[in-house]
Amino acid sequence: SYELTQPPSVSVSPGQTARITCSGDALPKQYAYWYQQKPGQAPVLVIYKDSERPSGIPERFSGSSSGTTVTLTISGVQAEDEADYYCQSADSSGTPEVVFGGGTKLTVL
Amino acid sequence: EVQLVESGGGLVQPGGSLRLSCAASGFTFSSYWMSWVRQAPGKGLEWVANIKQDGSEKYYVDSVKGRFTISRDNAKNSLYLQMNSLRAEDTAVYYCARCGAEGDYAINWGQGTLVTVSS
Numbered sequence: 001s002y003e004l005t006q007p008p009s010v011s012v013s014p015g016q017t018a019r020i021t022c023s024g025d026a027l028p029k030q031y032a033y034w035y036q037q038k039p040g041q042a043p044v045l046v047i048y049k050d051s052e053r054p055s056g057i058p059e060r061f062s063g064s065s066s067g068t069t070v071t072l073t074i075s076g077v078q079a080e081d082e083a084d085y086y087c088q089s090a091d092s093s094g095t096p097e098v099v100f101g102g103g104t105k106l107t108v109l
Numbered sequence: 110e111v112q113l114v115e116s117g118g119g120l121v122q123p124g125g126s127l128r129l130s131c132a133a134s135g136f137t138f139s140s141y142w143m144s145w146v147r148q149a150p151g152k153g154l155e156w157v158a159n160i161k162q163d164g165s166e167k168y169y170v171d172s173v174k175g176r177f178t179i180s181r182d183n184a185k186n187s188l189y190l191q192m193n194s195l196r197a198e199d200t201a202v203y204y205c206a207r208c209g210a211e212g213d214y215a216i217n218w219g220q221g222t223l224v225t226v227s228s
Contacts, residue, residue: 033214035154042204042218043154054216086154088214096142096212097168098156 002026004087004101011107018074020104022087025068032070033088034063036081037103043086047072074106082108111135111217113205118222125195129222131188131205139163139183142212145190147201148221157203158190159212168212172198195226 004024012018022032032050035043045054047063050070060075074081084103091097117129129145144159158169158179167179178191188205202223206215 031213035215037154042220043215044218045214045216048209048214048216084153088154088156090211090213095168096159096208097170098144098146098159098213100154100156103153 002091002099004089004099006085006087006101006104008102009105009107011109012074012077013109014079015076018077018081018106020072020074020085020087020106021069022071022101023069024089024099024101026091027065027068027070027089030089030091032063032065034061034072035086035088036083037086038083046085077106077108079108082106111207113207113217113219115203115205115219115222118203118224120225120227121195122228123196123226125226126191126193127195127224129190129192129203129205129224131219133186133188133205133207136207138181138186142208142210143179143181143188144206144208144212144215145179145188146204146206146215146218147199147224148204149198149201152201155201159208160188161212166212192224195224197226200224200226 034047037043050065051063087101112134145157176194202221204221205219207217
């Protein structure tokens with residue numbers, strides 16, 4: 001198994017752009033996924049396969065990948081976007097052994 | 110609408126056992142990988158186990174290998190997690206999740222069931 005590294009926290013003012021990074025050695029070979037979790041709620045998938053957005057997720061959420069780092073970008077951040085965000089990938093061995101990053105607390109100032 | 114409803118959580122003593130269930134509806138259960146993911150109080154997400162559509166492949170995080178068993182009953186649209194030899198560090202909310210085609214991510218999540226291991 002391997003690790004995915006995220007910053008513990010990111011702060012941004014409303015209307016600005018938030019970028020949350022996730023680093024891992026297997027990311028050039030494996031897709032990354034992003035989940036949003038608000039207090040007391042179950043996680044919600046916001047980005048899949050590096051940059052795809054599920055139906056119902058606002059267009060201000062986007063994902064990108066470059067080498068060993070993937071990035072979740074939230075453009076025009078709104079107060080409702082304040083949450084914990086987790087990146088996730090799979091082990092590079094080819095089996096679906098899932099790994100989560102430690103999570104990033106997004107604070108909207 | 111996809112619905113995943115977990116049950117079976119509760120307080121159990123160290124060394125004890127518990128069986129979690131997840132009732133699925135709103136999709137063709139037998140067509141999807143399924144997973145259990147847990148979250149200890151105030152901590153991040155941790156994948157626990159996943160199981161292929163027909164139950165022929167199962168994968169576990171190292172910390173639960175030999176103690177937990179994931180299973181499914183496609184006729185009952187249900188997912189299970191049998192947890193034995195429970196430890197204090199297994200205390201968490203356990204989520205059931207419907208997975209993507211290769212079992213490597215969670216499309217939908219249940220609301221979770223709390224397991225507390227304490228004497």
